[in-house]
Amino acid sequence: MNKTSQHFLEIDSLSKQFAGVDALKDVSIDVEEGGFLVLIGPSGCGKSTLLNMLAGFEPATSGDIRIAGRSIADLHPSKRDIAMVFQSYALYPNMTVAGNIGFGMETRGVPKAERLRKIDEVAAILQIEPLLKRKPAQLSGGQRQRVAMGRALVRDPQAFLFDEPLSNLDARLRVDMRAEIKKLHARLGTTIVYVTHDQIEAMTLATKIAVLKHGEVQQVGTPDDIYHRPANTFVADFMGSPAMNRVTGHLQQSDGTLKLSFGDYSLDLHEPSAALQERARTQPIIDFGIRAENVNDSRDDAMTSTGSSTLPLTIELVEPTGSDTFIGTRDGDAHFTARVANYLHPRPGERINLNFDMSKAHFFDTESGVRVE
Amino acid sequence: MKERLQLWVPKLVLGPSFLLILFFVYGFILYTGYLSVSDSRMLPSYGFVGLENYEKLWGLRHWTGSLKNLAIFGSLYIVICSVLGLMLAILLDQKIRAEGVLRPIYLYPMALSFIVTGTAWKWFLDPGIGLEQTMHSWGWTSFEFDWIKSRSNAIYTVVIAAVWQSSGFVMAMFLAGLRGVDPDIIRAAEIDGASRARIYRRIIIPMMRPVFLSAFVVLAHLAIKSYDLVVALTGGGPGKATELPATFMYSYTFSRNLMGIGAASAIIMLIMIFSIIVPYLYSELRADKQS
Amino acid sequence: MSESTSDTMSGAIQHSSQGKRMTPARILLYAVLVLFAIYYLLPLYVMLVNSFKPLEEIRGGDMLALPQTWTLAPWQSAWSTAQIGVQATGLKPYFMNSIAMVIPAVLLSTILGALNGYVLTKWRFRGDGIVFGLLLLSCFIPFQIVLIPMARMLGILGLAGTTSGLVLVHLVYGLGFTTLFFRNYYAAFPTELVRAAQIDGAGFFRIFGRILLPSSGPIIVVSVIWQFTNIWNDFLFGASFADVDSVPMTVALNNLVSSSTGVKEYNVHFAGAVLAALPTLVVYIVSGRYFVRGLMAGAVKG
Numbered sequence: 008m009n010k011t012s013q014h015f016l017e018i019d020s021l022s023k024q025f026a027g028v029d030a031l032k033d034v035s036i037d038v039e040e041g042g043f044l045v046l047i048g049p050s051g052c053g054k055s056t057l058l059n060m061l062a063g064f065e066p067a068t069s070g071d072i073r074i075a076g077r078s079i080a081d082l083h084p085s086k087r088d089i090a091m092v093f094q095s096y097a098l099y100p101n102m103t104v105a106g107n108i109g110f111g112m113e114t115r116g117v118p119k120a121e122r123l124r125k126i127d128e129v130a131a132i133l134q135i136e137p138l139l140k141r142k143p144a145q146l147s148g149g150q151r152q153r154v155a156m157g158r159a160l161v162r163d164p165q166a167f168l169f170d171e172p173l174s175n176l177d178a179r180l181r182v183d184m185r186a187e188i189k190k191l192h193a194r195l196g197t198t199i200v201y202v203t204h205d206q207i208e209a210m211t212l213a214t215k216i217a218v219l220k221h222g223e224v225q226q227v228g229t230p231d232d233i234y235h236r237p238a239n240t241f242v243a244d245f246m247g248s249p250a251m252n253r254v255t256g257h258l259q260q261s262d263g264t265l266k267l268s269f270g271d272y273s274l275d276l277h278e279p280s281a282a283l284q285e286r287a288r289t290q291p292i293i294d295f296g297i298r299a300e301n302v303n304d305s306r307d308d309a310m311t312s313t314g315s316s317t318l319p320l321t322i323e324l325v326e327p328t329g330s331d332t333f334i335g336t337r338d339g340d341a342h343f344t345a346r347v348a349n350y351l352h353p354r355p356g357e358r359i360n361l362n363f364d365m366s367k368a369h370f371f372d373t374e375s376g377v378r379v380e
Numbered sequence: 381m382k383e384r385l386q387l388w389v390p391k392l393v394l395g396p397s398f399l400l401i402l403f404f405v406y407g408f409i410l411y412t413g414y415l416s417v418s419d420s421r422m423l424p425s426y427g428f429v430g431l432e433n434y435e436k437l438w439g440l441r442h443w444t445g446s447l448k449n450l451a452i453f454g455s456l457y458i459v460i461c462s463v464l465g466l467m468l469a470i471l472l473d474q475k476i477r478a479e480g481v482l483r484p485i486y487l488y489p490m491a492l493s494f495i496v497t498g499t500a501w502k503w504f505l506d507p508g509i510g511l512e513q514t515m516h517s518w519g520w521t522s523f524e525f526d527w528i529k530s531r532s533n534a535i536y537t538v539v540i541a542a543v544w545q546s547s548g549f550v551m552a553m554f555l556a557g558l559r560g561v562d563p564d565i566i567r568a569a570e571i572d573g574a575s576r577a578r579i580y581r582r583i584i585i586p587m588m589r590p591v592f593l594s595a596f597v598v599l600a601h602l603a604i605k606s607y608d609l610v611v612a613l614t615g616g617g618p619g620k621a622t623e624l625p626a627t628f629m630y631s632y633t634f635s636r637n638l639m640g641i642g643a644a645s646a647i648i649m650l651i652m653i654f655s656i657i658v659p660y661l662y663s664e665l666r667a668d669k670q671s
Numbered sequence: 672m673s674e675s676t677s678d679t680m681s682g683a684i685q686h687s688s689q690g691k692r693m694t695p696a697r698i699l700l701y702a703v704l705v706l707f708a709i710y711y712l713l714p715l716y717v718m719l720v721n722s723f724k725p726l727e728e729i730r731g732g733d734m735l736a737l738p739q740t741w742t743l744a745p746w747q748s749a750w751s752t753a754q755i756g757v758q759a760t761g762l763k764p765y766f767m768n769s770i771a772m773v774i775p776a777v778l779l780s781t782i783l784g785a786l787n788g789y790v791l792t793k794w795r796f797r798g799d800g801i802v803f804g805l806l807l808l809s810c811f812i813p814f815q816i817v818l819i820p821m822a823r824m825l826g827i828l829g830l831a832g833t834t835s836g837l838v839l840v841h842l843v844y845g846l847g848f849t850t851l852f853f854r855n856y857y858a859a860f861p862t863e864l865v866r867a868a869q870i871d872g873a874g875f876f877r878i879f880g881r882i883l884l885p886s887s888g889p890i891i892v893v894s895v896i897w898q899f900t901n902i903w904n905d906f907l908f909g910a911s912f913a914d915v916d917s918v919p920m921t922v923a924l925n926n927l928v929s930s931s932t933g934v935k936e937y938n939v940h941f942a943g944a945v946l947a948a949l950p951t952l953v954v955y956i957v958s959g960r961y962f963v964r965g966l967m968a969g970a971v972k973g
Contacts, residue, residue, distance in 0.1 A: 064567055085573035097564035101586035110582070111572030158568070389875040390794035393786050397846050398802055404843040405809040408820040415819060424823065471704055474697075478704075484959050485708045488715075491955035491962060492948050493904035495921045499928050499944045500714040503937060510734060517733045548711065552963055605813050608906040612925055629815040634911070639819060646815040657811045665804065 015040035015198055016166060021070035023056055023222075030056045031222045034070070038215060041196045045209040048219035049245070054202045055170060057219070061200060062091050062168055074165050090159035091168040094175065096151045098143040098158075105130075105139040108157045129161045132191075149180045156191070169201040173208065185211060206246050210234065218242050236369075240376035243296050243369060249333060252343045253296040255373060258287035267295055270340050274316040276365050282380050283370060293379065296369040299333060302345035304353070305360040314366040322357045336361065409650065415643035422637040433640040443645065446623040449535050453624065454603035456539045457546070462595050464543065465550025466588070470580060472551070473558045483555070486548035494545065498612025501541040502528070534614055534621040538606075541613055546602065550595050557591040558584065597660045601653050625649050722746065722941035729937050745938035749927070749946060753939050756926050762943050765923035769903060772834050772919060776841040777898040783842075784849020784894055785887065789879050791850070792857040793865045803854065810847035817844075818911055825912060832914025840912060841902045848901075849894045852965065856890040857883060889961065896958060897965035900951045920947045 014037035023031040031053045038044045046054040059065045061072060063084035072080045079087045098107050105126050112122045130136045133153045143151060152172065159167055172188075173181045189212055192199055203209055209216050210230045218225040218233065218241070226238035237243035243251045256269035265279040265287055276283065286293060305317055320343065324335035332349040336342060336359070345361050347353055370379040416434070419427040437443050468486060472479055489497065504510040507526040515523035527533035561584055569579045607626035614622040616631075625645055633642030717734050722745050724738040751761035791803050821840060822831070830836030860883060868878045909919040918926075924947045928940045955962050 062567070062571065064570075084567070084570045089571065091568065091571055093564040093568060095562055095564050097562055097568040099565060099569070099583050101583065101589075110569070110574070114573045114575075114578060158572075162571075386874055390790045391796065393875070394790045394802065397783050397787050397806070397850070400843050401806055401809050401846060404817065404821070404824075405812060406805065408817040408824075409812070411820040412816050424819065468704075468707060471700060474700060476701070476704065478701075482704055482708055484955075485711050487959070487963065488952065488955055489711060490966065491900055491951045493906065493921050493924075493951070495904075495906050495925050496944045496948045497714075499924065499940060500718050502928075503940070504714060504717060504734075509729070509937065514734045517731070544711070544714070549966055553967065556967060601811050607815075608921070611906065611910075612928070615929065626813065626815055630818075630907075630911075633819060642815075643819060646813065646818070649813040650816045653811055653813055654808075657808070661804070661807060665800075665807075 014038065015042070015075055016044070016200070017071075017073040018057070018061070019071040019073065021057070021060060021072065022068045023053075023060060023065065024068045029222050031060075034219075034222075034224050036215075036217050036224065036227055038198055038200070040075075041198055043192055043199045043201065043212055043214045045213035045216045046200065046202045046219060047204065047206065047209045047216060047245075048225075050204065051221075052219040053222040054204075054219050056222075058168055058170055058200065058202045061166075062089060063087055088165045089168055090162040090164040090166075091170065092155045092159050092172045094171045096143075096155040096175075098151060098154055100143050103140055103142055104135065104146070104154050104157075107143070107154055108161050111158070111162055125161050129157045132160065133157050148176050149184065152176060152184055156188075160191075160195075164197065166198040166200060169199065171202055171204070173203070173205070188212065206248065210246075218245060220245075235367075236378070238378050240294060240296070240371045243371070247298060249299050249344045251296045251298050251369070252302065253294060254341060254343075256293060256295045258283065258291040258293055260284075260287055267293075269295070270338075272318050272338075272341055274318065274363055274365060276316075276368070277314040278366075280380055286370075286379060292373050294371040294373050294376070296371065297343075297363060297365075297367060299344040300346045301364040301367040302343055303362050303364070304345070304347040304351050305362045306351060307348050315362040315364045317360050317362050319358055319360050322353050322355050322359055325353050325355055334359070412643045412646055415639060416647045418640055418643075420639040420643065422639065424639065429640070433644040437641050437644045437648070440641075442620055442623065443625075443628055445620055446625050446628045449622060450603065450624050452535050453538055453542070453606070454600065456536070457542050457603050458596060458599045460539065460543045461547045461550045461599055462592065464547040465595065466554045466585070468547070468551040469554035469558055472555060483552070486551050488548070489545040490549045492545065494606075494608035495612045497541055497545050498609050501537070501544070502613050505537050505540070528614065529618060531618055531621045534618055538610060538613060538622055542603075542606065542609055545609075546599065550599070553591050553595055554588060557588050561587060593660070597656055600656050604649055604653050625652075718941040718944055722749075722938055722945060724938055726934075726936060726938055742938075745936070745942040746946075748936070748939045749942035753927055753936070753943065754930060755923050756930075762920065762923055762927065762946055765918050765920050766946065768834060768913075768917055769920040772837045772841070772917070773899060773902050776838045776845065776902050777895055779838070780842050780845040780849045780898050781891060781894045783846060784851075785853045785884075785891070786879070787846070787850040788853025788855075788857045789883060791854045792860070793862060793878075793883075794875070803850070806847045806850045808847075809844070810851065814844065814907055818907075822912065832912070832917060834917040836912055837908060837917055837919070840908050841898075841905070844908075845898050845901065848897060852890055852894045852897070853887075856887070860886070889964075892958060892961045893965045896954055896961050899954060900962065903951055 016038040018034055018036045021031055021034045022029070034053075034057060036044065046057060048054050056065060060067055063079075063082060067080060070080075071078055074088070099110065102110065105123075108126050108129060109122045112125065117125075126139065127136070130139055133156060135150065135153050135157060138146060138150055138154070143154065146154065152175075155172070169188075173184055176184060185208055192212075201208075201212060210233075213230050215227065216230055216233045217227045220241055226233060226242045228236075228238075233242060233246055237246065237251075240253070243253070254269050256267045259266055259268060265276040265284060266273045267276060268274075318341075320336035320338050320341070322334050323337045323342070326333045326335070327349055330349075331346050332351075332353065334345050334347055334353050336345065343361065353359060371377060372379055414426075415424055417428060417430060417432075419425050419429045472483060476482065505525070505528040507513070507524070507529060512523055512525045515525075528537045565583065566579060569583055574582065605626060606624055607630070610616060610622055610624055610627050616623045616627045626649065629642050629645045629649065632638045632645065720737060721729055721734060723741050723743070725740055725742050725744070728739060749762055751763050752759055753761045755762065755765065787806070791799055825831045825836045825839075828836070828839075830839060864882055865878055868882050873881065903919075904921060905919070906921045906925065909922040910925075913919060913922060924943050927943050
């Protein structure tokens with residue numbers, strides 16, 4: 008299994024069964040050196056199992072894991088040259104902060120002077136020097152988080168594994184620590200695998216995102232790919248807030264224009280792809296999706312693009328978020344969320360003309376949910 | 381009217397229990413306290429004699445001997461139970477398939493009366509009939525084990541029987557503690573390359589400190605209260621070799637009719653227990669409030 | 672799958688279902704564990720085996736051997752004819768005394784403990800911490816401290832030497848434990864449910880009976896088992912306060928075993944000891960899980 012590859016971390020057809028049930032099915036993901044891979048999915052999707060297999064806590068049923076071309080699947084966790092930051096931080100409660108950071112070096116027999124030097128170095132990076140003599144119980148959540156990272160950092164590993172490291176922090180601290188992890192990654196350039204269920208974390212941190220569901224990879228790609236070209240309806244629904252507008256419609260050619268109709272409405276598709284035109288002939292029923300930011304008030308010139316199509320709808324719900332205002336509309340079966348500028352002051356019950364930017368529309372097969380380009 | 385009554389119902393419900401405890405526990409403690417400074421002999425009597433009973437008490441070799449026995453018994457009992465309990469808990473924590481069978485076996489003696497335990501061990505340790513005799517009948521004729529008949533060693537037989545009864549319970553306490561350790565901490569230590577022995581020594585056992593404390597408190601107060609086991613196993617003998625404060629109090633109060641001295645010894649026992657229990661409960665309840 | 676992962680991982684973390692292979696170290700581990708199981712079982716085994724032997728066979732030596740002649744005579748003797756104190760009644764009447772004492776004492780202390788726990792968690796008032804502290808502390812007092820005044824008080828109440836007197840004693844000194852059990856259990860019970868029931872107009876007893884009691888099953892079992900075991904096994908109070916008609920099983924057993932008259936009938940003593948141990952052993956075997964929970968609650972508060 009010594010195939011050469013430019014990839015640094017290779018997860019190769021990894022499968023895992025628990026008592027006959029598939030926890031992971033044939034998962035293959037590659038990460039380049041210095042990359043930041045985020046594993047995301049709903050709970051029970053197998054993301055944590057996958058991380059535990061990378062760390063060496065769970066043996067694989069089949070498949071292989073390689074770092075820099077070397078298989079690590081049979082190695083003990085301490086021999087894999089990885090470091091891990093746990094969700095609960097898992098700090099040793101009876102040791103001081105310095106003791107926690109230095110424990111790995113202690114077990115490896117690193118001389119004391121060297122140990123202290125490295126502890127100080129890491130403490131400086133994370134700005135936890137004043138805490139070195141304290142016990143974990145005397146630290147705040149954010150401080151524990153830093154210590155947990157310090158313990159990982161001091162190992163200077165080939166890869167960091169993060170298991171939902173921010174989920175125990177309050178909202179404000181989470182944003183700060185997120186930025187800090189990003190800066191740390193930029194500074195160290197070490198490869199990171201990061202598990203989360205928070206899509207904002209995934210979008211902001213990752214160079215590559217893998218979306219999992221029921222132990223299967225749904226899509227692997229850059230944050231841009233995942234957001235703008237979701238491979239199927241699951242990814243489209245899971246990523247993005249508010250969730251993507253989706254409706255099942257009917258493609259038809261009329262007057263030389265391809266139209267998508269649903270209920271009493273129809274939208275024009277400018278410059279449709281060949282696949283869609285073909286689809287209109289063979290299998291006209293299709294799932295249509297469009298994100299809220301691509302549905303705007305027609306009065307808002309700044310948001311209106313050339314390839315758009317307009318529908319008159321009634322406002323049911325107005326949700327101001329400060330910078331933008333989201334409105335929910337409902338007319339029969341057609342309900343959409345749209346993003347409008349807040350100076351337009353939309354009100355519930357009002358009729359509104361909504362522009363649909365059809366160049367940003369997504370289409371999925373109704374049966375399989377797979378993207379149609 | 382009904383509303384007002386509703387407000388009083390909780391206190392009326394709790395009241396009887398509170399009054400019972402106040403009277404039968406704390407009132408009685410005060411009463412015994414008074415008897416300990418009175419001239420009571422066969423029956424309570426209320427002539428005040430100051431600390432005379434305490435002075436007499438500390439002059440009695442019977443009493444100082446029972447305190448010495450308690451010190452030997454108590455320290456061995458606590459140390460052996462803790463070490464054995466921790467060891468068994470760690471061994472059982474190694475994914476033992478038969479754990480469900482073994483654990484109840486280790487623990488069942490705790491469900492027995494000390495009188496039953498004493499009866500069984502008294503016979504087992506009796507050189508004329510028990511272990512020694514069995515070894516002889518198996519052909520090991522030089523085997524000797526007569527501690528229970530020996531003035532200097534009999535106290536150790538009390539330790540043997542008491543450890544047999546309580547060590548399983550300490551095992552259960554430690555096992556619960558071990559099961560409560562965050563598995564991620566162990567994983568973190570594995571990534572740090574620590575061996576299993578090292579993980580136990582440096583991380584898990586130090587985390588068991590609260591369990592050690594609880595075990596100490598429970599075992600210490602059981603040791604000070606020990607009465608039944610001694611009565612059933614040795615009757616305090618041979619001679620006074622296994623007398624403990626609890627048996628001393630009983631015999632001085634009810635057999636020797638020196639109630640004042642008996643009451644004084646009970647007060648000393650109470651002070652010993654409270655000096656261990658009160659700080660412990662105080663810190664436990666405070667920790668409770670904070671969390 | 673790999674040797675290093677399965678052998679060096681700590682037991683506490685391997686939750687996966689695959690079994691462990693039998694290495695020499697694990698064989699040694701099992702050997703040690705089995706050895707300890709034998710140590711704990713041996714006294715019980717010796718008692719049982721020898722209670723079925725005729726006396727001559729016991730004198731013959733080997734206490735571990737199974738009986739050559741099986742006999743039920745020691746059991747019959749222990750139960751109905753053995754000399755206890757001055758009378759040759761066997762242990763039977765004392766067994767009944769214990770039953771008559773245990774049942775009311777267990778029920779009363781559990782009911783009161785449940786109500787106390789309910790008040791102390793859901794109807795908090797100023798000073799409830801002190802009430803609980805005093806109840807809790809009463810669990811740990813050396814009972815020698817109450818022997819003298821209790822003997823007098825039982826005399827004053829006309830309960831000296833009666834089963835009712837013993838019930839009162841066990842009720843009083845068991846209250847601390849039962850209150851502790853229920854308080855800790857109800858502390859984790861959502862107070863919102865009590866508030867909601869109050870808004871619905873339910874009063875003190877209705878809330879207790881309809882909201883808390885239905886989900887109190889496990890802690891009632893813990894409390895009943897704990898009280899049953901403690902009261903059944905008590906010796907000190909029985910020896911101090913009981914009279915001919917109320918002597919409990921443990922005291923009778925001790926009288927049987929330590930009577931100095933005549934030959935020591937070891938086989939009868941063992942049968943008697945097993946009889947005295949039987950009720951608590953049965954309870955332990957049937958519901959050991961709850962027994963352990965009671966022990967733990969008594970040791971680790973909060």
